[in-house]
Amino acid sequence: MTTIVFLGAGSVVFTRELLTDIFAFPELADARIVLHDIDNERLETASALAARVAEASGARPEVRATTDRRAALDGADFVINTIQVGMYAATRTDFDVPARFGLRQTIGDTIGVGGIFRGLRTFPVLAGIAADMAELCPDAWLLNYTNPMAMNVTYLARVAPRLRVLGLCHSVHWTVHGLCELIGVPFEEVSYDSAGVNHQAWILRWERDGADLYPALDEAIAADPELRRRVRVDLYRRLGYYPTETSEHSAEYVPWYLRHDAEIARLRIPVGAYLGISEDNLLVYAATRADPGPVELRRDATEYAPQVIHSMVTGTPRRIVANVANRGLIGNLPDGFAVEVPAVVDATGARPQPMGDLPPQLAAVNRPYASVGELTVAAAVTGDPRLVRQAAMVDPNTAASLTLDAIWAMCDALTEAHGDLLPEALRA
Missing domain, CATH: 3.40.50.720 (NAD(P)-binding Rossmann-like Domain)
Known part of the structure; x- marks a missing residue:
């Protein structure tokens, strides 16, 4: 069993x-x-x-x-x-404290x-x-x-x-699904490759019967001014490859949007969106506890964890997208930092697929993301609280929005607010 x-x-x-x-x-x-x-x-x-x-x-x-x-x-x-x-209280702190210093976030x-x-x-x-x-x-x-x-x-x-x-994250699956709906192509008829880091990977190949589907996306964007009012469409038009996470997410991983009122308006960026999502989740939980309602069964398993388990138990091979430590999987991203790449799962386990180098402009956008993560992990492993502040210093949105003194003061305030939720060595 x-x-x-x-x-x-x-x-x-x-x-x-x-x-x-x-x-x-x-x-x-x-x-x-x-x-x-x-x-x-x-x-x-x-x-x-x-x-x-x-x-x-x-x-x-x-x-x-x-x-x-x-x-x-x-x-x-x-x-x-x-x-x-x-839970929600900590999420609220993650938004409220930075907001006092003038830092905008969307998902956090x-x-x-x-x-x-x-x-x-x-x-x-x-x-x-x-x-x-x-x-x-x-x-x-x-x-x-x-x-x-x-x-x-x-x-x-x-x-x-x-x-x-x-x-495991479903962002790549639903990104491609949404792109297919946008150009009127059945999702089941396309093939695609993606690579990068979680919430900031890139659709490197998207085809139907061997034909590139990006030109069809370009036509759809050209025909609809409202599509051009999305952060990830803006990123796609400038970088040449479509990012794999929502505009709400994508806006806060780069330095170009959240510091500017005009960009927030132009691209309809929902500042603080995750607070609303979290509050809705609390309401859904309360409603579910009070009355679970009928259980709706889905025809096909779409989440990766059940697919992984089934493949490993039965030997059925599947190709999914997974986050694993970079051991030669993406050549121009840091060794050891987690990357998101295709992987084959079957009875033998999981085999992440090497993807070579990313296009240089994509790797350049991913590297600051990786630097924030590397410094945060290093802070936890070494117990050095200065590394926490240095991680915030190199974060693109934070660096674009605040002075260094404000960044350090904000980290001090967050450390105090989170208290014993943090590792003891980092409570300084």
Whole structure:
């Protein structure tokens, strides 16, 4: 029996979607599902929801729930990580404190000061998970969804190099899906390649029957002025390759947009968007707890974790997109930092595909992102709080918006606000 553990199972909507996709595979319909969360109420809600999904799917899994992480991990084959350390209160801090210094953010979960401090409070939990897995399920795969994805995968590669880790994100899939809708081409009929870093990768090839589809996208953009009012369309027109994450995300990874009122208006950038998303998630959770409603089954599994598990259990080969430490996978990005590349998964495991060098302009945009992540990970590994400030100094949006004195003062304020959520050595 395959044992699948959910860490952070209290993220009930995501847990429901993942379980729906898992139970869609007959070979996984009798899996052992272990739900873990540190919040008893959320865990209870997730457990009830799991039972409803199983019943609607006609599956007969063994489901158990526990607040004891070690008990959850004991004997696991796959561990799906969706934790959010500090929850909404910490996210609110990540936005409110920088806003007092005049720094604008949109999502705050990848790089920027929001990503830096989210990473710093997540790393200690990841280290504990890695240590537990090394002892209790050393051959298991950790399938990570938690952001900041690239920093988390890089950190795990540093502190637990033997751990089997895949960082999974659906942004590439849904980017290509949306592009296909835009030009009226069925998604099932296209092939594509992407590479870069999580939330800032690039569609390098996008074809139908061997024909390049980028010219059709150019025509659609030329015909619709409103399309040109999107950050990632603006980036595409200037860099030549389409970025793989939403405009809300893309705006805060570069220095060119958020510091300018006119650019925010021109490109309709929703400053502080993630606060609204987080508040909506809280409302959805409350509504789900009060009345779970009918379970809607999807025809096809679209999330990567269920596909990875099915491929490794059954030997069915699949090509996905994964985040892994860069070991010769992208030649002109830093060695060891997590990159996002195609990977083949089957019964033998996962094989990331080398992609050579990125076009130089794309690598040039990715490198500052990687520098922020490298310095943040180094801060956690060495316990040097100066590296936290230096990570913020080289962040493109932060550097474009604030003076150095303001950056350091902002990091001091965030450190004080997050308190014991941060590693003890970095609370200075």
